[in-house]
Amino acid sequence: MRYALGVDIGGTSIKCSFVSESGEMVSRFSFGVNRKAPQNAIFDELVEAIENKLPFFGKDFVGIGVGCPGGINPEKGTCDYATNLGWKDFPIAPMLEKHFEKPCFIENDANAALLGEIYFGVAKNYKNVVFLTLGTGVGSGLYLNGHIFSGNEGKGAELGHTSIELNGRLCGCGRRGCLECYASASALTKDAAWAMAHHPESKMWDYCKTPERMNGAIVFEAEKQGDETAKEVVREYISYLGEGCLNFCNAFRPEAIILGGGVARQGEYLRSKVQDYLDRNRYGLLRVNPPKTKVLISALGSDAGIYGAAALCFEGLKQGQR
């Protein structure tokens, strides 16, 4: 059995594991990231953590895959920038390759997580998949014609920054109406807090004493209990997310859209509502029989990053990129 080392770099921690081709995780480890440390210090820490683990793992491994936030150049193996980490022009893959004398592959974190779902998760053997993470923002990955799609200069797709409303909500990116401002967990929480504040009769008051303590789980729970205010918030949320997904259906004609991130913890309850929205509204429904896009919930959750990083290595070796 062949193993790859998956390295999932996040804003607060780096999670690693050796992963077999059949998806078995061995010798998992992680450590916190000091955002104020220079990037080379973090690299040294990563190398040391890996070397400390090697005797316990006790086997050979075929290479390393890295999922990293920010702007990644998969061909050069560099992290061109990662705003949250303060990284810039960081040739992390070539440096790992040189140190361990193993091939190393890097992709942006969302694309890596998507590859995890395709190798080991909910979308095995799919060829055209859109991946959305509904968290603080709306992250995205694209798998088209059986390959990760990195776009021009490898900067990845920013589906969370496609606009669904002219002159809509102001986004942190400077644009108005971005999907992220409507379909992220943060947006859902803000909308629910606002609705709660204006509806003293809402059951959401029983779940949290002040609107500031609102979260996505609360509004879904209150909605299931039949609270009218929560029902309206969820209905609106589904229509926002649904409109975004419909745009991606018509643009990419994917076989599946995978939902991950905090809101996706609602699982089948969320999935069936979004699926229903797509089925009722997809392009060409009235005249022809359009391709149906399945809505799926991420199967790997917060482990998608590690699995995906390892998958990236297996995939890169298969395609002979190193």
Next chain:
Amino acid sequence: MRYALGVDIGGTSIKCSFVSESGEMVSRFSFGVNRKAPQNAIFDELVEAIENKLPFFGKDFVGIGVGCPGGINPEKGTCDYATNLGWKDFPIAPMLEKHFEKPCFIENDANAALLGEIYFGVAKNYKNVVFLTLGTGVGSGLYLNGHIFSGNEGKGAELGHTSIELNGRLCGCGRRGCLECYASASALTKDAAWAMAHHPESKMWDYCKTPERMNGAIVFEAEKQGDETAKEVVREYISYLGEGCLNFCNAFRPEAIILGGGVARQGEYLRSKVQDYLDRNRYGLLRVNPPKTKVLISALGSDAGIYGAAALCFEGLKQGQR
């Protein structure tokens, strides 16, 4: 020099030519399509037209490429439906292949036109390109990672049916807010006619006696003459088209967006306005140096379809698809 036969099927006519690998058109011909005729009768007419032309062409050709409206399955070589032509489950490529004993390739018309621009037109050697035709509707083609992207079931991208406004204008497809309702030539004409009707002082009255005679060229002409009403209509049109293009920039990270169709006859005047809109608003502008997407105007115009059909044949042979 190798030649391919390009066949561009449209709603009113079928245009054909032999095209050399260097982009020379030889023995061009076309004929009207009787929409009421059964599809097999049209096929017989096409075969006869080609056979009549062969003695005049007098050379061998390597194969046939077909650009066709509607839902195309490039793998099977079928037109699954073409609403405007009344076609259904039409195996046009295998039928041509059998008759002429030459390989035949088929794609939807917008994808074929895009391939024409990549082989012979404005986007030579580009790898990631979005093509939009601004006509009666907004048609689209996608070229990603150096290949035509046909999507799931080969139904092609419908970028004109991505929504830019929640609960926006009602589209013929059943959805609301579709880009087509804002950025097509028809939408521009309607918006200009409405503005003219409400502004008796507008110079547009000098160009057409009634709002019903409005067209896209008139509003641009009046705008260039400094007419305030026309300026507002064009400003709004550019923001609609710009928002759509920005969505495609953030979703596909293309090197270029090519504009074709009626509105694109405005050429550099239109191009520079859209380019400026993208340059000022593209994602990540404030924090990082995002990839820049070039706006280009179709170089082949209404011939893109024939060129593209021939290119489809050269491309298919290169990739060994037949």
